Amino acid sequence: MDEKKLYSPRVMKDILDRYGFKFSKSLGQNFLIDGNIINKIADTAELDENSGVLEIGPGFGTLTQVLCGRAKKVVAVEVDKSLERVHKETLNYDNLKIIYNDFMKVDVNKLIEEEFGGLDVKIVANLPYYITTPIIMKILEERYKISKIVVMVQKEVAQRLNSAPGSKEYGAITLAVQYRADTNIAMIVPNSVFMPRPKVDSAVIEFNILKEPRIKVEDEVLLFNVIKASFGQRRKTLLNGLCNNLKLPKDTVKEALANAGMSPGIRGETLNLDEFGRIADELKKLI
Ligand code: SAM
Numbered sequence: 001m002d003e004k005k006l007y008s009p010r011v012m013k014d015i016l017d018r019y020g021f022k023f024s025k026s027l028g029q030n031f032l033i034d035g036n037i038i039n040k041i042a043d044t045a046e047l048d049e050n051s052g053v054l055e056i057g058p059g060f061g062t063l064t065q066v067l068c069g070r071a072k073k074v075v076a077v078e079v080d081k082s083l084e085r086v087h088k089e090t091l092n093y094d095n096l097k098i099i100y101n102d103f104m105k106v107d108v109n110k111l112i113e114e115e116f117g118g119l120d121v122k123i124v125a126n127l128p129y130y131i132t133t134p135i136i137m138k139i140l141e142e143r144y145k146i147s148k149i150v151v152m153v154q155k156e157v158a159q160r161l162n163s164a165p166g167s168k169e170y171g172a173i174t175l176a177v178q179y180r181a182d183t184n185i186a187m188i189v190p191n192s193v194f195m196p197r198p199k200v201d202s203a204v205i206e207f208n209i210l211k212e213p214r215i216k217v218e219d220e221v222l223l224f225n226v227i228k229a230s231f232g233q234r235r236k237t238l239l240n241g242l243c244n245n246l247k248l249p250k251d252t253v254k255e256a257l258a259n260a261g262m263s264p265g266i267r268g269e270t271l272n273l274d275e276f277g278r279i280a281d282e283l284k285k286l287i
Contacts, residue, residue, distance in 0.1 A: 005065075007090065009033040009195055012060050019085050023196055027080055028128025031059045032152075034193035037204075038063050044186045044206050045124045045150045047071045052119030054112070054146075056103045056135060057128055059083065061091045067124060068093040075115050077103045103135060108144055121145060126152040129198065133157070133173050140176045141224055149207040150186070158185050158203035166270050172231040176224065178273050179214055181207035215277040223280040230268025230276070238271075238279075239264040248287065256282040 007015070012033065023029045032038055041063060047053065047070040058064040058076040060083070067074045074096045078087075081100045091098070097115065099106065112121055123146055127135055132153050139149060153161075156169070161177050162185065163169035177183055189202040217223045229245035230238055242253045254264050260278040262271075271279075 006035045006038065006062050007060070007065075012062070012195065015086060015089065016060065019082075021082060021086060024080065026130065028057075028130045029059060029080070030126075030129075030194040030196060030198045032062050032126055032193060033195045035062075037187075037189055037193050038066050040187060041124065041126070041150060041152065041204055042066045042070055044204060045122050045148065047122070050120050052112075052116035052121040054108070054116075054121060054123045056123065056125035058087070058091070058098065059126070061087060063124070063126060064091055064096065065093075068096050071095070072119055073097075073116060075099065075111065077101055077106055079103065104131070104138060108139075108142060112144055112146070120147055122148040122150065124150045129154050129157075136173060137176055140180050143180075147209055149181070149209070150204065151207075152189065152202050152204050154198075155188060155201045155203045158205050161205060165272050170269055172227045175227050175273050175276060177207060179223075181209050183207050215273055217277045218281050218284045222284055223277060226280045226283065227268075227276050230271070236267075237264065238262070238266050238268045241268055242279075242283075248283075252286050253283070256286055259285075 012031065045053070047067070049072050051071040053067045053071045053074045055064055055067060055074060055076040058078050064074060064076055072095060076096065076098045078098060078100055079102045084100060087098055121144070123139060160169040160171055161174060161183055163174055184206050186204040186206050189204060191197045191199070191201055225246060226242065230241050232245045233241050239250065239253055239257065242248060243250050256279060257264055259282040262275070262279065
């Protein structure tokens with residue numbers, strides 16, 4: 001799609017006003033108004049006639065327009081039903097389906113199977129910032145058949161995704177991403193490209209999904225639970241974090257940590273993915 005055909009911010013505003021649309025802060029509604037950035041996001045997604053795109057939160061639909069022009073099929077999930085009337089006017093594409101629902105409630109594996117048979121599926125989104133982490137965790141934990149994720153997130157979240165053990169930013173999501181994907185920050189984006197402007201800058205990150213997870217564990221669900229439990233209570237020892245959050249007896253966790261070669265006083269935020277894998281495998285033998 002030619003960038004010139006994108007709606008200008010003034011026309012976007014006029015259309016939104018005509019339908020009485022009010023931006024919702026709580027739904028993270030900051031719409032993209034810069035054609036260059038929109039095209040760069042689509043470039044990063046590397047779309048062609050074999051691509052299926054799942055977009056989360058199309059909003060007004062400027063990014064959706066470009067995605068529809070480049071991919072074979074686009075399915076967009078939007079929680080705000082008040083945008084439906086806007087979409088009826090602005091998003092008339094034969095290869096687009098919009099589902100009005102909360103992404104967190106969608107059975108995405110089923111959706112991918114039903115809507116994208118045979119296509120190379122990618123997730124592309126300018127994510128609502130209030131729910132970025134739960135959305136990324138859902139995508140990674142539910143193991144969709146996708147090859148790539150390209151998302152706009154807050155700059156700080158991007159830094160968290162690229163952080164090392166022991167640093168302030170390091171968290172459960174860093175490890176969940178490392179487990180499944182290689183990441184690359186495609187660009188840093190100033191707040192001036194959004195309407196309305198958010199307070200912070202953003203970044204576009206691509207996740208290239210690995211063919212096999214980075215480490216092999218006996219029980220993947222347990223690995224994710226161990227990781228989340230370890231970061232649930234920062235400044236607590238790993239022993240307490242695992243006992244409290246996984247509701248496991250202290251002796252069991254102590255034994256698993258010892259078998260994994262770790263002291264009970266260690267803190268979760270200092271461990272790397274291999275070490276979490278070892279703990280999960282030792283726990284699996286005992287519970
Ligand atoms: N893609 C548009 C763009 O780039 O201009 C809009 C991006 S805006 C940052 C986030 C969008 O996600 C909004 O349209 C908002 O209504 C939608 N949204 C918020 N929470 C959602 C959820 N739980 N499920 C689906 N969409 C959601």
